[in-house]
Amino acid sequence: MTTMTMAAALNAGLRRAMERDPSVVLLGEDIGRLGGVFRVTDGLQKDFGQARVIDTPLAESAIVGAAIGLAMRGLRPVVEIQFDGFVYPAFDQIVAQLAKLHQRSSGTVRLPIVIRLPFGGGIGAVEHHSESPEAYFVHTAGLRVITPADAATAYVTMQQAIASDDPVVFLEPKRRYWDKADVDSAVDVARAPSPWQSRVVRAGTDVTVACYGPMVRTCLEAAQSHESASCEVVDLQSLSPLDTDTLIASVRRTGRLVVVHEASGTAGLGAEVAARVGEACFFELEAPVLRVTGYDIPYPPAQLEEHHLPDLDRVLDAVDRVLAF
Amino acid sequence: MTTMTMAAALNAGLRRAMERDPSVVLLGEDIGRLGGVFRVTDGLQKDFGQARVIDTPLAESAIVGAAIGLAMRGLRPVVEIQFDGFVYPAFDQIVAQLAKLHQRSSGTVRLPIVIRLPFGGGIGAVEHHSESPEAYFVHTAGLRVITPADAATAYVTMQQAIASDDPVVFLEPKRRYWDKADVDSAVDVARAPSPWQSRVVRAGTDVTVACYGPMVRTCLEAAQSHESASCEVVDLQSLSPLDTDTLIASVRRTGRLVVVHEASGTAGLGAEVAARVGEACFFELEAPVLRVTGYDIPYPPAQLEEHHLPDLDRVLDAVDRVLAF
Amino acid sequence: MSDSEPAVRLLSPDGERLADGRYDIDVSDAALRDLYRDMVLVRRLDVEGTALQRQGELALWAPCLGQEAAQIGSARCLRPTDMAFPTYRDHGVAWARGVTPLQLLGLYRGVTNGGWDPTQLHCALYSIVIGSQALHAAGYALGASLQGSSDATVAYFGDGATDEGDVNEAFVLAAGFRLPLVLFCQNNQWAISTPREGWHGAPIHRRAEGFGFPGVLVDGNDVLAVMAVTQAALDRARSGDGPTLIEAFTYRMGAHTTSDDPSRYRSADEVDAWSRRDPIRRLSAYATRIGAADESFFAEVEAEADELAQVVRAGVRQLPVPPPESMFDHVYAEPHATIAEQRAFLTAYQDSFADEGVA
Amino acid sequence: MSDSEPAVRLLSPDGERLADGRYDIDVSDAALRDLYRDMVLVRRLDVEGTALQRQGELALWAPCLGQEAAQIGSARCLRPTDMAFPTYRDHGVAWARGVTPLQLLGLYRGVTNGGWDPTQLHCALYSIVIGSQALHAAGYALGASLQGSSDATVAYFGDGATDEGDVNEAFVLAAGFRLPLVLFCQNNQWAISTPREGWHGAPIHRRAEGFGFPGVLVDGNDVLAVMAVTQAALDRARSGDGPTLIEAFTYRMGAHTTSDDPSRYRSADEVDAWSRRDPIRRLSAYATRIGAADESFFAEVEAEADELAQVVRAGVRQLPVPPPESMFDHVYAEPHATIAEQRAFLTAYQDSFADEGVA
Ligand SMILES: Cc1ncc(C[n+]2csc(CCOP(=O)(O)OP(=O)(O)O)c2C)c(N)n1
Ligand SMILES: Cc1ncc(C[n+]2csc(CCOP(=O)(O)OP(=O)(O)O)c2C)c(N)n1
Ligand SMILES: [Mg+2]
């Protein structure tokens, strides 16, 4: 066990994957000498060389498009998009090519590509640096979407994502990059539990709180701080496929659900969760599913972000409302 | 009253808007001499000249980006994207610029831009020509999204969309381009009902069917053909803002809801509808909200599309299931 | 073609052999006959494609009529392990890479979104989103160069495609990484209704210099010239000297696709003028002139074309429509819970009709 | 700078006036002093920006240190109704367009995503998504030309931005519509950690020719040369002759932003070498040499800069944090049901705390 930040755990996960499989290559803007603006690739170019850690031009469509070509050539590219808000120039390559080419080729072309995307707000950044675009990717068939909530998970799921033969959008909750946790770097990733499922991160009996990525810590803190109710917290983790089995089992027990994410509410992931649980737990639900999300607004200036983002109080407010129903 | 196809009604609506307001300009690929691949802009360049109907280079990001610049210069651009599947190269300009610039500028910049997007399947086309990308735009704050279901609505809403000071993604259900209806071309658009609301297109008492765009006709036919149940059909029409008031009132009466769309189900618009109605009608719902949607797959080859797309039978199947609950 | 070197040309429109100071190529009589056969067969396939669409057997067809020399000439220079990235119109390229006519028709009949195994044939699937394949080609070439291989890659795209960001970003990658890549642009003068002439400020091949690599203009209806410049570009790629942009000046003799009505935007005169520069006639005249082929050979190829047409006509009607459940087969390479669920739903749903005897 | 004409230069690094066969400009002594004042004040503003970020008063700062001549020289050529489209680093451009220092700091303090009225100041908001503004500028220029106006438009972008599809598509629009547009690229040698040299095959200004319009290389640390080429490009634009690409060769003396650590990727020697080409020192040497300015003037400007710094320091702390509900104010220009609902929710939610006395 080593205590490390999530950024360090991701770095270690990348390193392990590169050591194990020489076909793993990294590409992105400023990932080499600089080590990425968050230093997640720090030291990797030095140790693996410029042929495996490739600094690219400033062109996101080119980066993802090139990754597709590299994969066709038998490599396993791991792409870094510098910030969430800069993934949109690559949207066509992701949605019309990366997501669809395996199907287009009747399964003959595999695209084991990971797109690393630092996402979410809460870091006081200027515009375009705090976006939560996950719903776009979850709605896009052919992609897998995953987000680790802590350093330990990050270390393992990064390696699992790279090992997957499907394209994976790997969302890194950037406000949690500096959170530390104990990471078991000796873990046998091949035997680790599947990453494509959600997990109960706190058991409880009165209400279920579903969340993922940056909101997991927030919800855990809210659960801890609730004075009377026993909150079960489910980290969805795998956003596509969205594993609602664990969640549904939880709601069948608690009868109440609050879903939390930073992204705008309308047509966000919370809607999908509410729709699925609403259908599966029709008789068990004792209150409507409540959503706590970012508002349907462009990400506001940093000094207002605390009002936009779900925080402990808003989660508790929803928990109380769902309990009072 | 004139009987015309939806394509002709859209053409007439564009013409009226251009006559009324000299700042309305059209731009897109092949919209001038050719009149667009669906002929929706047929004859407009001849009558209004090349300065108002502008053939653009083959570059979607450039088209939307230029429209933003034109709007900053005081014009009201109406953009044609040739097919749904070709809107993704413009995604950054739409999502990061068009949707956000009014807010970024504290309201000083207005972006009265309409993006016309022929969308949906059912026309036996090759890949990329049958997509339903509406959820991406509905999830994006700052955009309005609307889709007319028939020629009469198309004529009016096109003009209303152009008159709006907000950016509007105007989804044209291309498989209905050739459907005819009576269009009142003398209608006073300024006094027409707001387009930003849904409408009951068929009254019924047993179950509500919510749909939009190409699925409205399908759902009307299903409702008509149901042997025993009385189905109310609601055309959502305005997808953003998503007007669920009308729908909620309907479900409060019928107690049952089926939502239908062509797009993939996961994180599609049906999820948002189900989530909202599930919350608002918690005590009135007598059965879970059921969704009838495209599967979570890349759009299949044309010969399989009938199995992918909701059709009369699948709608009836869901209606029966929701009634049997 | 203002402001540019004259196009490389090795055959006059009447089939005379010309000298070009810059490029030359030696082609044996047998190879000439093969090129001719390729071009005639591809044209027949193409004509059948259009006819089959008219008969309702295909959903769409994008004719390559008139572009056979550009496609065959370039693709025939590739080695088996080189890689081609074609567009929806590059039937000659697909043909040269060994894609069978029926594999090729599947996409346009709507029974598949692809049709062949790109890895096996070293020919990517047709790209429909304009310009997107140029980046895949760049990535593929980057992969080859990282692996120290001598495989070259060719990206095909049209004149219109040079407007797209993706193609320009491919130029950036090509220059920056000195990729073993040939960027092969068929300037067929039209992007649907958008004419190349008059609109753009500079000829396409000059675009390359601005990115830092050479561009060359070639008469795209001259199969020998196309081969000469492509071979040189491939050699350059293999020897580590980086990319080349080739502008093959040609003409789209047919409609954009069978859905298009070109009479709305271009004159019959223009089409006429270009028909006098037909690439196949040019090659046959040359082959005849030098005695590499005679009437009996041409008749033989004609018969072969008739046979091909028959095979295509018969075969296309029998292209299997995949079962509905196949929609779920290759969405993901690994098991996926939602897909499994939806597949089960579809099966149950269909069985429910079977129960009712509705089939 | 291989393979290209030498950069236009009218001042040597030591402030000697040079002749350039192609460009010249006549600048009065008063105008020279104004340029100097602009550059010094912008530099002070910039230094304050960095300092304020260090003190926690700004979330971020993107220094323009070293690029003052490129920014002031170009933007000061614009007429009031011309339009500029700057990036996050173009504080000199914003300054020249009349954006006040405090308007400018709002974005970096996180109290606004913009800060001024682009329509009123004829200066677009800073663009953060690399290259996106080039297309807005092209559209704006197209609008001006459709309206028959003689307004010119300038798009600012960096060397790295020339890799992006959007910038290249802007070149396509500029060439195709012969837009009254100046594409002004500040090649400051770095795109964060990506060096310009060594990577790209051709100098940036040569990119333009490939698209069909002229490109020119100018010493970006020479304010007179920058003015001369910008003025010529603006004249060209106004007279309907179309766009020009200007590559202003300069250097980012500071970090990419205050979040960056340039020691990871570039040497102190390189920075040192460029500091000897400082644009302000060059101008002051020239002004002194020709007697357009003296020590008392320089001292006066220094005092003005001190004053500016104080105003900025005091003002920035008082920049009002907008009320939470303002998040909903300008999402849409017209009423929007969902927004109204969410605003009401927020108000009620906040009131619920007020009730509890939590404030
Ligand atoms: C991104 C994108 N936008 C629009 C289209 C629609 N479209 C199909 S072909 C075409 C013209 C292409 O012209 P060109 O590149 O010259 O190739 P050609 O068809 O002449 O072979 C257009 C606009 C598309 N397929 N992809
Ligand atoms: C589309 C996009 N991708 C990535 C970024 C992150 N980023 C911000 S500035 C920058 C480098 C820009 O370099 P250049 O264009 O040379 O401008 P400079 O910063 O040197 O002024 C990058 C990669 C961005 N802002 N937008
Ligand atoms: Mg063409």
Ligand SMILES: [Mg+2]
């Ligand atoms: Mg730079």
